[in-house]
Amino acid sequence: MAGCPRVLLIDSYDSFTHNLAALCQRAIPDCTVHIIRNDQLSLEQVISVLPYFSAIIVGPGPGTPDRDEDVGILKHLWKISDDHLIPIFGVCLGLQSLALAFNAEVRRLDVVKHGQISRIYHDDSELYEGVGDVHAVRYHSLHVDLTHSHHLERLAWADDGEENGVVVMAIKHQTKPFWAVQYHPESVRTSGGGEDVLRNFWRSAQSWTSAHRQVLPWDVKLDTLVGNPWPNLLSSSPPQVSTTVTVKTHVIKELCLSVTDICEALGVDSDSTDFVLLDSAAQPGRFSIIGCLDDLSMRINYHLEEPDTIKVTQCGRVTSMPLAPHDIWTWLADFMRTRRASGGDEHLPFWGGLIGYLSYEVGVANLNSTFPPRAHDSSFPQHPDVNMVYVDRTIVVDSFTGQVYLQTLRVDDDAWFTTIKGVLKSHSHSYGRQPEPIKPRSRAKAASSDMTVQLPDRATYISRIRQAKEYLYSGDSYELCLTAPSRISLKSTKLTSWDLYKTLRKRNPAPHAAYLRLGASTLVSSSPERFLSYSRPPGVVCQLRPIKGTVRKGPGVTRAVAEQALVGSPKEVAENLMIVDLIRHDLHGVVGNDVTVKQFCSVEEYHTVWQLVSVIEGRADAAHDHHELGWEALRRSLPPGSMTGAPKKRSVEILHTLEVEPRGIYSGVFGYWCVSGAGDWSVTIRTCFKHDPHREQGCATGNQRQGHNDAGSGVNDEWMLGAGGAITALSDPEAEWEEMIVKVESVLQAFEEAHSQHV
Ligand SMILES: C=C(O[C@@H]1C=C(C(=O)O)C=C[C@H]1O)C(=O)O
Numbered sequence: 008m009a010g011c012p013r014v015l016l017i018d019s020y021d022s023f024t025h026n027l028a029a030l031c032q033r034a035i036p037d038c039t040v041h042i043i044r045n046d047q048l049s050l051e052q053v054i055s056v057l058p059y060f061s062a063i064i065v066g067p068g069p070g071t072p073d074r075d076e077d078v079g080i081l082k083h084l085w086k087i088s089d090d091h092l093i094p095i096f097g098v099c100l101g102l103q104s105l106a107l108a109f110n111a112e113v114r115r116l117d118v119v120k121h122g123q124i125s126r127i128y129h130d131d132s133e134l135y136e137g138v139g140d141v142h143a144v145r146y147h148s149l150h151v152d153l154t155h156s157h158h159l160e161r162l163a164w165a166d167d168g169e170e171n172g173v174v175v176m177a178i179k180h181q182t183k184p185f186w187a188v189q190y191h192p193e194s195v196r197t198s199g200g201g202e203d204v205l206r207n208f209w210r211s212a213q214s215w216t217s218a219h220r221q222v223l224p225w226d227v228k229l230d231t232l233v234g235n236p237w238p239n240l241l242s243s244s245p246p247q248v249s250t251t252v253t254v255k256t257h258v259i260k261e262l263c264l265s266v267t268d269i270c271e272a273l274g275v276d277s278d279s280t281d282f283v284l285l286d287s288a289a290q291p292g293r294f295s296i297i298g299c300l301d302d303l304s305m306r307i308n309y310h311l312e313e314p315d316t317i318k319v320t321q322c323g324r325v326t327s328m329p330l331a332p333h334d335i336w337t338w339l340a341d342f343m344r345t346r347r348a349s350g351g352d353e354h355l356p357f358w359g360g361l362i363g364y365l366s367y368e369v370g371v372a373n374l375n376s377t378f379p380p381r382a383h384d385s386s387f388p389q390h391p392d393v394n395m396v397y398v399d400r401t402i403v404v405d406s407f408t409g410q411v412y413l414q415t416l417r418v419d420d421d422a423w424f425t426t427i428k429g430v431l432k433s434h435s436h437s438y439g440r441q442p443e444p445i446k447p448r449s450r451a452k453a454a455s456s457d458m459t460v461q462l463p464d465r466a467t468y469i470s471r472i473r474q475a476k477e478y479l480y481s482g483d484s485y486e487l488c489l490t491a492p493s494r495i496s497l498k499s500t501k502l503t504s505w506d507l508y509k510t511l512r513k514r515n516p517a518p519h520a521a522y523l524r525l526g527a528s529t530l531v532s533s534s535p536e537r538f539l540s541y542s543r544p545p546g547v548v549c550q551l552r553p554i555k556g557t558v559r560k561g562p563g564v565t566r567a568v569a570e571q572a573l574v575g576s577p578k579e580v581a582e583n584l585m586i587v588d589l590i591r592h593d594l595h596g597v598v599g600n601d602v603t604v605k606q607f608c609s610v611e612e613y614h615t616v617w618q619l620v621s622v623i624e625g626r627a628d629a630a631h632d633h634h635e636l637g638w639e640a641l642r643r644s645l646p647p648g649s650m651t652g653a654p655k656k657r658s659v660e661i662l663h664t665l666e667v668e669p670r671g672i673y674s675g676v677f678g679y680w681c682v683s684g685a686g687d688w689s690v691t692i693r694t695c696f697k698h699d700p701h702r703e704q705g706c707a708t709g710n711q712r713q714g715h716n717d718a719g720s721g722v723n724d725e726w727m728l729g730a731g732g733a734i735t736a737l738s739d740p741e742a743e744w745e746e747m748i749v750k751v752e753s754v755l756q757a758f759e760e761a762h763s764q765h766v
């Protein structure tokens with residue numbers, strides 16, 4: 008054998024591929040893995056590199072093995088001539104394509120299995136020698152029938168009883184070095200049938216190789232064909248910066264002002280200025296971050312419709328600049344590189360930096376999908392896809408200690424500390440004010456005549472759920488997060504967006520809440536879901552906290568009841584598990600091997616719902632532990648898997664056909680990227696937003712613009728509010744409709760209450 012073993016992993020556009028690569032590196036000592044897509048190289052090109060590889064792994068994927076677009080070169084791979092033969096291990100779609108190549112039949116399961124764990128029976132030989140009990144996770148709609156295949160042998164099976172009977176779970180070819188499993192050895196919940204089985208494959212592969220072939224030493228020129236070895240991390244360290252800014256911090260110990268009081272002291276009520284608040288309105292959130300913006304604050308806008316231009320607004324002037332040679336990600340990385348800072352309070356999450364949002368479509372753009380064009384809906388407002396402001400003066404409130412921190416990145420800014428302390432102290436008379444009691448409310452009722460709510464059409468939504476389920480039955484997706492927009496129109500309203508936020512904060516306090524007023528876009532959020540946080544270097548830890556599984560709170564729905572309904576439900580756990588595995592893959596793609604599931608399916612309590620939450624963390628090796636790692640993690644893992652389903656790319660493409668309007672701000676992320684290298688991004692859900700074209704220049708100070716203050720002037724407002732939920736094969740369409748409505752209501756209730764107080 009020439010040097011360390013090299014494995015070629017063929018990916019069929021799945022969302023678990025990097026998990027398989029990581030498993031492979033655990034099971035096969037010192038192995039190097041190269042990942043190629045199933046349609047990346049021609050068969051001839053693949054054959055030309057085989058002499059340098061020790062084995063191939065054919066990964067899972069959406070679709071069916073008899074559709075060429077789904078399997079690319081796979082169907083030819085199993086038929087390569089004997090002089091090119093190489094040991095191959097197939098997983099799921101990999102098994103199915105092997106079976107099809109040797110006359111087995113591939114059929115739909117009667118009851119599909121997505122994210123479900125089955126006991127796997129085996130005869131303890133070959134792949135299963137010494138493996139013992141196997142409980143494995145399955146993600147499949149199709150299965151194989153070996154009756155007419157005389158070359159394949161069954162090695163393992165599951166017994167689905169009345170549902171599907173006995174289902175083949177592992178096979179081997181009788182004469183060629185081909186083995187495959189139907190379940191997912193790389194899933195975090197597979198026990199027994201993962202690493203040990205791959206190790207046994209490797210042993211069999213080695214003994215076959217020693218009798219049949221020689222592996223050639225690696226030639227670096229081949230990297231141009233099969234790419235760099237996995238993990239393909241970003242370059243070791245970004246360009247060094249010579250100067251760093253120093254953060255200055257002042258602490259105010261006994262201010263006795265709430266987060267909303269502080270915002271009001273800063274003039275949030277005057278709707279004519281930009282304003283940013285990232286608010287921990289409930290635990291496990293702790294810090295609230297308030298940006299102190301002025302004319303100098305730089306707002307950065309990017310529209311996917313104008314992909315080559317970036318707009319920077321400062322002092323009321325808009326400068327359009329060509330993006331080239333950058334894309335939006337590298338442009339922002341460049342922007343932040345020159346603004347790196349040190350010396351801030353180690354306990355604070357944010358010292359200053361970019362605050363804003365990224366749309367769902369910005370994430371989708373990274374997937375390289377091609378979509379049929381949508382009919383342009385002119386009533387759909389064109390928010391920027393990236394809308395951020397560079398915040399260099401901040402107030403951070405620690406809700407645990409009550410301490411308030413003032414921070415600036417500007418030099419010689421002592422005068423600002425003095426002024427802002429004065430402003431805050433003069434407002435602290437509100438200390439001691441009792442919060443208004445929150446009355447429990449019944450379900451959202453018809454709004455008053457000057458507030459109209461246009462919910463998604465029930466019949467259409469339910470028919471889309473049914474269509475989504477067809478895709479799940481056919482093997483094209485394992486889970487689809489279907490969503491739909493609602494519209495809330497307010498006529499002659501005196502309700503400001505800030506009033507609305509304050510009510511929402513009371514009505515539905517959330518750990519990842521926000522109030523962002525950035526140019527024409529205003530976002531009012533009660534998001535319960537962290538998408539991604541990354542700590543400042545050294546020792547960057549990336550953490551994702553996907554939520555999947557929702558139960559409405561109500562009389563009698565205690566924690567025990569919710570736990571039974573969530574943790575006790577195979578459907579809910581499967582829904583969550585699929586996203587956990589998807590996120591492990593996303594994170595493995597950024598940090599390499601060190602990815603762990605810190606919490607699996609815990610029930611967390613929110614104001615209106617119980618949710619099933621998992622926590623996944625990843626750490627990079629020392630060479631990649633730097634300022635831009637977190638940003639790269641964000642770029643590589645958008646859009647949030649919990650908002651797409653799995654596999655991500657195919658699911659996004661399917662959702663594009665099921666959902667008629669772009670999601671826009673909804674389903675993207677909002678949060679910050681700190682000058683220290685840290686960042687924290689929430690999933691944009693339980694969030695409403697509106698577009699005021701007259702606010703386009705947004706960073707003007709209050710006295711510069713008149714006549715367009717939505718407070719008090721009796722204007723018309725149109726708000727959008729997206730909501731949805733994960734559809735799985737086990738979904739009951741009526742229950743999914745209800746779940747979507749529960750999520751709409753969690754925000755709508757605040758509208759009703761706030762509106763009734765401002766008519
Ligand atoms: C789609 C939404 O929520 C997502 C779907 C969830 C689910 O299916 O249980 C839970 C949280 C979010 O990831 C939404 O709130 O609109």
Ligand SMILES: NC(=O)CC[C@H](N)C(=O)O
Pocket residue numbers: 066067068069070071098099100101103146147148149150481482483
């Ligand atoms: N996980 C997979 O590879 C799934 C294979 C195939 N699309 C099925 O659903 O059966």
